[in-house]
Amino acid sequence: MKFLTDTLAKKLWLTVTAAIFITILYSYALSYLFYEKLYVENVEESLLEEGLALASDYHDGPLTDEFKGHVAWYNTKSETDVFIVNNPRELSACFPFQMNYDSLINGAERDELLKGNPIFKSGYEDRFNGRIMAVIVPLLDESRLEGIIYLYLPLEKISDITKDFAYLWMIAAFLFLIVAMISGTALVKKMTSPLLEMKRAAEQVSKGDYEVSIKNQSQDEIGQLANAFNTMADSIRQEDERKREFLANVSHELRTPISYVKGYSEALKIGLVKNEEDYQKYLELIYREAGRMERLVGDLLDLSKLETEEYQLVKMPIPLAQLIEDSLQKYLPRIKEKGLELEYDLDPEIIINADEGRLEQIIQNIMDNALRYTESGSLSLHLYETEEGCCIELVDSGIGIPAEDLDKIKQRFYRVNKARTRADGGTGLGLAIAEKLVNLHEGELTIESTLGKGTTVRIYLPIIIE
Amino acid sequence: MPTIYKLLIVFAYICLLAGCQQEEYEPIAEKANVAATINIKDMSVSFIDIDKQEKMAQWTLEKPYTGGVIFPDGDTFLLYGKDIDTIDLFSLSKGTMIDHWDVGEGIVNGLLINKDELAFADENQDSIRFFDLSGSEHATVDTEANPYTMTLSEKEGLLYVLSFDHEELTKIDANKKERLEGFTINPYASGALLLEEQNELWVGGHGEGIDIEKNVHVYGTKTGELKTKISVPTMPVDFVQKDDWIYIVSHGSNTLYKVDKEGKVADSVTVTANPFNIELAGEELLVAGYDSSDIQFINEDTLTVDKRVKVGEGPFQIVLREK
Numbered sequence: 001m002k003f004l005t006d007t008l009a010k011k012l013w014l015t016v017t018a019a020i021f022i023t024i025l026y027s028y029a030l031s032y033l034f035y036e037k038l039y040v041e042n043v044e045e046s047l048l049e050e051g052l053a054l055a056s057d058y059h060d061g062p063l064t065d066e067f068k069g070h071v072a073w074y075n076t077k078s079e080t081d082v083f084i085v086n087n088p089r090e091l092s093a094c095f096p097f098q099m100n101y102d103s104l105i106n107g108a109e110r111d112e113l114l115k116g117n118p119i120f121k122s123g124y125e126d127r128f129n130g131r132i133m134a135v136i137v138p139l140l141d142e143s144r145l146e147g148i149i150y151l152y153l154p155l156e157k158i159s160d161i162t163k164d165f166a167y168l169w170m171i172a173a174f175l176f177l178i179v180a181m182i183s184g185t186a187l188v189k190k191m192t193s194p195l196l197e198m199k200r201a202a203e204q205v206s207k208g209d210y211e212v213s214i215k216n217q218s219q220d221e222i223g224q225l226a227n228a229f230n231t232m233a234d235s236i237r238q239e240d241e242r243k244r245e246f247l248a249n250v251s252h253e254l255r256t257p258i259s260y261v262k263g264y265s266e267a268l269k270i271g272l273v274k275n276e277e278d279y280q281k282y283l284e285l286i287y288r289e290a291g292r293m294e295r296l297v298g299d300l301l302d303l304s305k306l307e308t309e310e311y312q313l314v315k316m317p318i319p320l321a322q323l324i325e326d327s328l329q330k331y332l333p334r335i336k337e338k339g340l341e342l343e344y345d346l347d348p349e350i351i352i353n354a355d356e357g358r359l360e361q362i363i364q365n366i367m368d369n370a371l372r373y374t375e376s377g378s379l380s381l382h383l384y385e386t387e388e389g390c391c392i393e394l395v396d397s398g399i400g401i402p403a404e405d406l407d408k409i410k411q412r413f414y415r416v417n418k419a420r421t422r423a424d425g426g427t428g429l430g431l432a433i434a435e436k437l438v439n440l441h442e443g444e445l446t447i448e449s450t451l452g453k454g455t456t457v458r459i460y461l462p463i464i465i466e
Numbered sequence: 467m468p469t470i471y472k473l474l475i476v477f478a479y480i481c482l483l484a485g486c487q488q489e490e491y492e493p494i495a496e497k498a499n500v501a502a503t504i505n506i507k508d509m510s511v512s513f514i515d516i517d518k519q520e521k522m523a524q525w526t527l528e529k530p531y532t533g534g535v536i537f538p539d540g541d542t543f544l545l546y547g548k549d550i551d552t553i554d555l556f557s558l559s560k561g562t563m564i565d566h567w568d569v570g571e572g573i574v575n576g577l578l579i580n581k582d583e584l585a586f587a588d589e590n591q592d593s594i595r596f597f598d599l600s601g602s603e604h605a606t607v608d609t610e611a612n613p614y615t616m617t618l619s620e621k622e623g624l625l626y627v628l629s630f631d632h633e634e635l636t637k638i639d640a641n642k643k644e645r646l647e648g649f650t651i652n653p654y655a656s657g658a659l660l661l662e663e664q665n666e667l668w669v670g671g672h673g674e675g676i677d678i679e680k681n682v683h684v685y686g687t688k689t690g691e692l693k694t695k696i697s698v699p700t701m702p703v704d705f706v707q708k709d710d711w712i713y714i715v716s717h718g719s720n721t722l723y724k725v726d727k728e729g730k731v732a733d734s735v736t737v738t739a740n741p742f743n744i745e746l747a748g749e750e751l752l753v754a755g756y757d758s759s760d761i762q763f764i765n766e767d768t769l770t771v772d773k774r775v776k777v778g779e780g781p782f783q784i785v786l787r788e789k
Contacts, residue, residue, distance in 0.1 A: 061736070062719065087676065087678060088678060088700065088701060088717070088718035088719075089672070089673065089675075089676060089678055089718075090676075093701070093717060093718055093740055094672045094701070094717075096506055096532070096742070096756070096780075096782055097630070097654075097656065097672060098630075098631075099654065099672060100631060101675055101676075110757075111507070114739070114757050142739070142758070143738075143739040143755070143757055143758035143759075144720045144736075144738075144739040144740070144757065144758070145739065145740075145757060
C-alpha cells in the first residue's frame with residue numbers, strides 16, 4: 001500500500017477517486033431506493049384504485065354471480081391479477097377454531113379488513129409460489145365481511161423494470177467515472193505541480209541560488225504559498241546582499257585606519273621621520289586612526305548587541321530637558337570653535353521613561369552628525385510636547401542630503417559621498433544605532449533635508465503622562 | 467431484625483399479594499336475568515340485562531378466557547380458556563375472583579350436568595374431565611382427538627362428544643363415566659343438538675380445508691347412520707331448540723335459519739357478523755356477532771331483530787343466567 005501513498009499527488013488522486021466511487025455507489029443506492037419506493041407506491045396506489053373501483057360495484061348482501069362475473073371479466077382485461085374470494089375459510093372466518101388450513105388472509109388481516117381498511121402486501125406468498133405485491137379490498141355489508149377483492153402483481157415484473165434502470169445507471173456511472181477520473185487526475189496534477197516546483201526551488205535556495213522564482217497563476221492556498229516562497233527567497237537574497245555589503249563595508253572602513261597605522265608606524269620604524277615635530281604628528285595620526293578603529297569596533301558591537309532580541313534597556317523616568325542640556329555641554333567648545341550659533345528651547349516639563357545612557361548616545365549621535373556636516377550657520381535644538389508624546393527636533397544649516405539618498409541614510413555604512421574621507425571621524429553607523437535605540441524606546445526617528453540648506457532630525461518619543 | 471419488623475414485612479407482602487389477586491369488577495345485580503358474552507379479542511366479559519336488552523357491565527379480565535359456565539347458585543361464574551392452566555371462579559354479585567382450580571391448559575368447553583357436575587373437554591389430553599362443583603376431579607374419559615362440542619341426553623344419561631378434526635363421535639355413559647361405541651361424523655364438526663324423541667343428533671360444522679360445510683348432518687343416535695342432511699349454508703355451528711322449532715346459526719353466511727323437526731327450512735334471516743353462538747332467552751334469540759362485537763335480540767317467531775347491543779370485542783360465547 002505504501003507505494004500508493006508515498007506522494008501527495010497519489011494521496012489526492014486516491015481521495016478523489018474514492019470520493020467519486022462512493023458518490024456513485026451512494027447515489028445509485030439512494031436513487032434505486034427512491035425509484036423502487038416511488039414505483040412500488042405508485043403500483044400500490046393503482047392497485048388500490050382498481051380495487052376500490054371494482055368494490056364500488058358491490059352493494060350489500062352476499063356476493064352475486066353477476067358481480068363475480070364482472071370481476072372475472074375485468075381480470076381477463078387487466079394486467080393486474082384480480083380475483084374475488086368469499087369463501088369464509090379463506091377469509092379466516094373460523095379464526096378462533098384451529099382449522100389446520102392456511103387461509104388467504106390471517107386473523108389480524110381480517111380484523112383490519114373488518115374495519116374497512118385495505119391491506120397491502122409485498123413479499124413472498126406461499127399461495128402464489130413467489131414474490132408478489134398485493135392489495136386486498138374488503139367487501140363489507142355493515143360489519144359482515146362478505147368477501148374480498150384480491151389484486152396482485154408478481155414482483156418479478158417490477159424488478160424487471162428496475163433491472164433496466166440498473167443497466168442504464170451502470171453505463172452512465174461508468175462513463176461518469178471515466179470522465180471524472182480523467183478530470184480528477186488533471187486537477188490533481190494542476191494542484192500539485194506548483195508544489196513540485198517549490199520543492200525544486202527550495203533545493204536551489206539551499207544550494208545558495210537565491211534568484212529562483214516560482215511562476216504562479218492561481219490565488220488559492222498553494223498559490224499563496226508560492227507567493228510567500230517567492231517573497232521569502234527574495235528576502236533571503238536581500239539579506240545575503242546586505243551581509244556581503246556589510247562585510248565589504250566593515251573591511252573597507254577598517255582598511256583605511258589600518259593602512260594609516262601601518263604606513264605611519266612603518267615610517268617611524270625605518271627612521272623616516274627626521275624631526276621631533278613630524279614624529280609627534282605621526283604618532284598623533286596613528287593614535288587618531290586607532291581611536292577611529294576603536295569607535296568603529298565599538299559601534300559595530302553596539303549594533304550587533306541592539307540587533308539581538310535579548311537586548312534590554314534599563315528604563316527609568318528621566319527629565320528629558322535636563323538630560324539634553326547636560327549632553328549639550330560637551331559640544332559647546334566645538335560649536336564655539338567652528339563659529340556656529342546654537343539656539344535651544346527645551347520644555348522642562350517633559351519626563352520620559354528611558355534608558356539614560358542610551359538616550360545620551362542618541363543625542364550624541366545626531367549632534368555629531370549635525371556638527372560634522374555644518375560648517376557655518378546655526379544649530380537649533382527644540383524639545384516640545386506633541387499629541388502622542390514629545391519631539392526632539394535638531395535643525396542644522398549644513399550641507400544637507402540629496403533627496404535620492406534620504407531613505408538610505410539610516411542604513412549601516414551608508415554615505416552620501418562615497419569618496420569622502422573618513423577624516424571627519426564618523427563610522428557610518430551613528431544614525432543606524434540612533435534609530436535602533438529610538439525604536440527600542442518605542443519611538444520614531446525621521447529626517448528631512450534640503451540639499452545645501454540643512455537637515456532636520458526629529459525624534460518622537462512617548463512620555464510619562466502624569 | 468426484630469420480630470415485629472419481620473411480621474410487618476410478611477403482612478405487607480400478604481397485603482400486596484392479596485391486592486394483586488383481589489381485582490374488583492363491577493358487581494352484577496343478583497335479580498337480573500343476565501346474558502354474559504365472553505369476548506376473545508379484548509379479553510373481556512360483557513353482561514347484558516336480558517329484560518332491558520342493554521349492557522349492564524363489562525369486566526376486562528387478565529386472561530384469555532374462551533368460555534364459561536354459570537353455576538346453579540346463579541352467582542358463581544366459571545371461566546376457562548384453552549391457553550390458561552386454571553379454571554377461574556368469580557362471584558357475579560361481588561365482582562371478585564373467588565377460587566381457581568389448577569387443571570392445566572387445554573380446556574376448550576364446559577358443560578353443566580345434572581346441576582351438580584361439570585364436564586370439561588380437554589383438547590390437550592383428548593379427554594372429557596368430570597369435576598364436582600367444588601373443583602375436585604373425579605373421572606376422566608378419553609375421547610377421539612380434539613374433543614370440542616358436548617351435548618347431554620338427560621333421559622339416557624349419555625354425553626355425546628364431537629371430535630373437532632377427527633371424524634368420530636365419542637359416546638360416554640355420563641353416570642358410569644364409561645366410553646361407549648361411537649360413530650363416524652362429518653369433519654370439523656362443531657355444534658350439536660339432540661332431538662331425543664326422534665333419536666337424532668343434529669351436527670353442524672365448518673367443513674374441511676377449502677370445502678365449506680353447507681349442511682347440518684342428521685345422525686341416528688342408536689345406529690350412528692347419517693339419516694339426512696339439511697342445507698343451511700354455510701358453516702352451521704350452533705343450535706337452539708324452542709318447542710317445535712330449531713334455530714341454526716351459520717357463521718359463514720351470517721344467517722339464522724328456522725327449521726322444523728323434519729329439517730325443512732321455514733325461514734331465515736341475515737344476522738350480525740360472524741356469529742358463533744346462539745342462545746334462547748324467553749321469546750328472544752340471542753346471537754353473538756364475533757366480527758361486529760355485538761349481540762342481537764331476535765324474535766323467535768318472526769325472526770325480526772329487536773335490538774342490537776354492543777359488547778366487548780370478539781364475543782365468542784353467550785352464557786345465560788335466568789332467574
